[in-house]
Amino acid sequence: MFDLSRFLRLARAQWAEYRRTYAWFLGIGIIVHFVLLLVLLSGNRGYTLLTVDGQAAFYFVGLFLTAPLFAARYFQAMARRESAGLLLMRPASKFEKWLLAMAVVAVLYPVAYSLAFYVCNAPAALYAESAAAFDAAMRAKEGAAARADSMAWETYGLFLPWSEFESWRSAVALALVLTSLQAFAVLGSLYFRSFPAVKTVVVAFVLMLFLMLVETIGGGQTALFKGYWTHSRELVAWQQWFFPVAWFAIPALLWLASLFALGERGVA
Numbered sequence: 001m002f003d004l005s006r007f008l009r010l011a012r013a014q015w016a017e018y019r020r021t022y023a024w025f026l027g028i029g030i031i032v033h034f035v036l037l038l039v040l041l042s043g044n045r046g047y048t049l050l051t052v053d054g055q056a057a058f059y060f061v062g063l064f065l066t067a068p069l070f071a072a073r074y075f076q077a078m079a080r081r082e083s084a085g086l087l088l089m090r091p092a093s094k095f096e097k098w099l100l101a102m103a104v105v106a107v108l109y110p111v112a113y114s115l116a117f118y119v120c121n122a123p124a125a126l127y128a129e130s131a132a133a134f135d136a137a138m139r140a141k142e143g144a145a146a147r148a149d150s151m152a153w154e155t156y157g158l159f160l161p162w163s164e165f166e167s168w169r170s171a172v173a174l175a176l177v178l179t180s181l182q183a184f185a186v187l188g189s190l191y192f193r194s195f196p197a198v199k200t201v202v203v204a205f206v207l208m209l210f211l212m213l214v215e216t217i218g219g220g221q222t223a224l225f226k227g228y229w230t231h232s233r234e235l236v237a238w239q240q241w242f243f244p245v246a247w248f249a250i251p252a253l254l255w256l257a258s259l260f261a262l263g264e265r266g267v268a
Contacts, residue, residue, distance in 0.1 A: 001095050010092040011100055025073070026116045029066055033058075033120045041124065045135070050128035055159035059117055060174075066113060067178060071105045071185035072197055078190060078265060088265065098259045105186060106179050114161060122158060129156040166230070173229035176247055183254035190261035 036058075040046040048054075077087045090097070133156075165171040188200025215222040224235065228243040235243070 001093055002099070003093075003096070006092055007096045007100065010090065010096055013090065014100060014104070021073075022112075025066075025070060026112060029062070029113070030116050030119050033062070033117065037120055037124045041127070047128035047131045050124055051155045052157055052159050052163075053155070055121060055125060056161075056164045058121070059114075059159060059161060060164075062117065063110065063113055064178065064181065067105075067109060068181045068185040070109050071182040072189045072200060074101050074105055074186060075189045075262075078196075094263045095259070098262050101186060101258075102255060105182050109182075110178070125156070125158045132156045169229040173247075176229075176251055180251040180254055183251050183258060187254055187258040187261055190258055190265060 037050075040049050075087075087097075162171070165174075184204065185200060188203065189196045192199040224239065225243055225246070228235075228247065
């Protein structure tokens with residue numbers, strides 16, 4: 001079912017065929033990021049949006065927008081009958097193809113995204129820190145009343161992803177939410193034979209409305225479930241074991257469903 005040498009050959013073939021596609025995807029993201037930063041820094045005191053917290057907002061919004069999009073495009077060849085046949089006939093098991101997809105989508109893409117993010121963010125953050133320090137020094141000369149404002153530059157600096165997590169629990173929560181979105185996008189791209197992107201978005205929208213309804217009806221229970229990793233609250237016995245199991249079961253079942261969907265495509 002799994003052969004390491006065969007898996008590595010599949011990975012090399014995947015890289016050789018799609019490395020330009022991956023590079024273009026990240027390159028477009030860098031261009032969009034650069035234009036956005038250029039617009040911000042061209043404004044009056046636009047650097048104030050590039051505090052550490054501001055950079056964190058740009059980072060996580062970009063990650064949660066692009067990661068599912070990249071995941072949905074991984075099996076884009078399945079949308080065309082001729083390319084789907086070539087992909088399915090590659091000398092590798094369904095499990096190896098699925099495992100490579102999960103490794104690229106869930107592990108390698110966040111790393112590549114982080115490196116691409118710093119191509120523009122690092123110089124912009126250094127510029128914002130310098131501009132804030134200079135502005136603070138100028139304001140300090142205006143008198144004692146401005147000295148409190150002159151210390152605002154201390155909130156500037158280079159954002160590091162792990163510095164935004166209060167604890168390992170908040171990092172686990174974010175990782176589980178992210179991989180759930182990625183798995184859902186991969187599942188949609190494999191399950192739907194025609195117009196997979198459109199149908200996946202529609203299903204996601206309907207599911208979001210359903211979850212909002214459940215949250216309205218569930219009240220405190222859904223709030224406790226959503227805040228399980230980030231809030232230390234008193235839980236009853238069944239919640240102490242059910243909440244963590246559900247948090248891990250949701251992405252696991254989505255990834256497992258994508259494996260079966262890939263197998264069904266092979267049978268068809």
